Structures are given as C-alpha cells and as structure tokens.
Amino acid sequence: MTHHTPLAITAGTPADYERLGLSPEHIAEWEDGARTDNRRGTYEWWYFDAHLDDGAKLVVVFMNKDLSSPQHPLDPIIRVNLDLADGRSFTKIVHFAPEEWSASTDGADVCIGKNRFTGDLHTYRITAAVEDIAVDITLTGTVPSWRPETGYMLFGEDRDREFSWLPSVPQGTVEVTYTVEDESHTTTGVGYHDHNWGNASLLDIVHDWYWARGEAGPYTVIASYITAHRRYGYEAIPIFMLAKDGKIIADDSHHVTFETEGVYTDEHTKKPVAAVTRYTYVNDDDRYVVTFTRERDLTRDRMIEGVTGFKRLAARAVRFDGAYLRFTGSCGVQHFRDGVLVEEHTRPAIWELMYFGHAR
The missing domain is CATH 2.40.370.10 (AttH-like domain)
Known part of the structure; x- marks a missing residue:
C-alpha cells in the first residue's frame, strides 16, 4: 500500500508551531502586523467587511500589491466595495505611490497615504477616503481571534510555497459612517476582519x-x-x-x-x-x-x-x-x-x- 503525501496541507504539527514562533492556544498581537517585507514574490492584505443595519454591505481592503502579481514591487492599493440598500453599487480600486505605504510589525497599523487600518485583535479603526467614497469604521470583536491551526497553508513536495490566513475578528459589532458623493450615513452592523499573506501567486497554488x-x-x-x-x-x-x-x-x-x-x-x-x-x-x-x-x-x-x-x-x-x-x-x-x-x-x-x- 503506497502512502499518499498530500501536496497541499494546513501546517499544524508541533514542529510547525515551533518553526513559526506561534502558540497553539494563544494568538499574539504581532500576528496581525506586517508578516512580509513587501519584497518581490510576496503579497499581503488586511480585509474588513460588514453587513450594516441600514441594508448596506461594505468591504474595505488595504493591500501592499495586486494579489495576482506578487512578483511586482510594492504597489499599495485600497479596495472599497459598497452595495447600498437602494440597489446602487460602488467598486473603487485605487493605487498609491510606494512611499505612501507603512505597516507596523508589532500589530495591525497600516497606513496608505492618509488612510489607516489599525487595531489590537479586539478593537479596530479603519478610515479611508477613495475618490467620492469615505468610510470611518470602528469594529469591536465579539468572537476571539482564531486561525486554522498555524494559519499557514503549505504547497508542494518541499512545502515551501505558502498562503497564510488570520481571522483576527471572526465577528464583531460595527459602527460606521460612510459618505457617498455628498450623502453621509451613520449606522451600525456586524463585521469581520482577516489578514492574508503569502510567497507564491495564488494563481499558481x-x-x-x-x-x-x-x-x-x-x-x-x-x-x-x-x-x-x-x-x-x-x-x-x-x-x-x-x-x-x-x-x-x-x-x-x-x-x-x-x-x-x-x-x-x-x-x-x-x-x-x-x-x-x-x-x-x-x-x-x-x-x-x-x-x-x-x-x-x-x-x-x-x-x-x-x-x-x-x-x-x-x-x-x-x-x-x-x-x-x-x-x-x-x-x-x-x-x-x-x-x-x-x-x-x-x-x-x-x-x-x-x-x-x-x-x-
């Protein structure tokens, strides 16, 4: 009987935790900080979404580059999707200059120009203004941070290609003010935040x-x-x-x-x-x-x-x-x-x- 070695796994052995400096029981604040150094071949993003009580749906993503082209140098992007209850839908994908990017390694604190995504695994503040849409979000976790085992998915015989995922806030309460053109709306809702990074194009794995x-x-x-x-x-x-x-x-x-x-x-x-x-x-x-x-x-x-x-x-x-x-x-x-x-x-x-x- 031949033993099948899977070519794609979630890393979860004691050796995996030790190699990555992670705890099986506890998620540390630095895990939501920058996990790559923006070099060619890597990518990283911080993602937020919410279902709002006024019927709107909101997605905000701070990315260090387009996930389909990790071989490119640093190319900061903010993506906003806003679907309103009246049927209007907005998608904004805005690129910024590399020098407008900064991301702490101690915890989530990402700046792209004057836009900021910051938090401590429990409470997050996200402020962004792209073209004619602006958002000011406070997310407060109601479910603790979690990851699937180490959060690292490994691919290949050498398991050297990685895609990693940390749901920092699996669920939380949201207070948000969003402005579309000249209309401003303040509402509450239920939100979510996760953080992804990797060293191989998702298209290849x-x-x-x-x-x-x-x-x-x-x-x-x-x-x-x-x-x-x-x-x-x-x-x-x-x-x-x-x-x-x-x-x-x-x-x-x-x-x-x-x-x-x-x-x-x-x-x-x-x-x-x-x-x-x-x-x-x-x-x-x-x-x-x-x-x-x-x-x-x-x-x-x-x-x-x-x-x-x-x-x-x-x-x-x-x-x-x-x-x-x-x-x-x-x-x-x-x-x-x-x-x-x-x-x-x-x-x-x-x-x-x-x-x-x-x-x-």
Missing part, C-alpha cells in the same frame, strides 16, 4: 475556493473549501470554525465534510457555481450542518476585464480566465444530537467563489 462567513442565532461561522492547483493534485483544504455565544465550539477541519448541490454554469464567467454549499461537522454525538443557499449574485467578474494593455495580452497568452463571484442568500445552522435536530437558525449571509483555474 489555488484552483478555486469557496469562502463564507455568517451568523445565525447564537452561532458565528467561518467556512472555506480550498481546492489546490492541478499541479498539487487538486488537493482539498477544508477550513471551518463555529462559535456559539462568542465561544469557539468546533474548529477541527478533520471533522468536516463539504458538499455542493445545484451546480450550474454561470453564463458570464463560464465557471461551475453551486447554488448550495454545505459544511457538516461531526464530533461524537454532535453534528452541526451549516448550509449556504444562494439567492442572487452581487458580483460576477471575469478577472481579465479589470486588466488592460500589456498585462491583458499576457493574460490572454496564458489563457488566464479567472473569475470572482459574490453571492447573497441564507446561512442556516442546524445542530443535531444523536441524530435528532435540537436547534436551527437562519440568517442572510454573503459568500464568495474565487476561481483562478480553468473549469474542471
């Missing part, structure tokens, strides 16, 4: 991923299903965290199974999309079933459409046809004990499908 966060009743969930690039055998990396009343109750990915239903081909991107994604977590007598059911699309982007000039020609030459889709629908959480349904909750949610590879 990941084929696709589903990623979702949601809350329903007393539950908070983060769920992702990453499929590695073909060269890594389309190896699957499931990620799952379930918290109840602010305490993490399930996060061992070895107990998770993932399934899809109602798969169709999206007309615009030509990618296979699941109408339903379901994560089932079984531990002893308890079974938790988390189901995301699509109602409509918020975003259907072919990545090449955002690329111009020489980069577009180069992307066409390698037949790059990556796509990004964001959905809105419902997140349902069911808790079964000894096969009997004991609890069930449903709430609206947003999730995404990032598809770098060709449709399989």
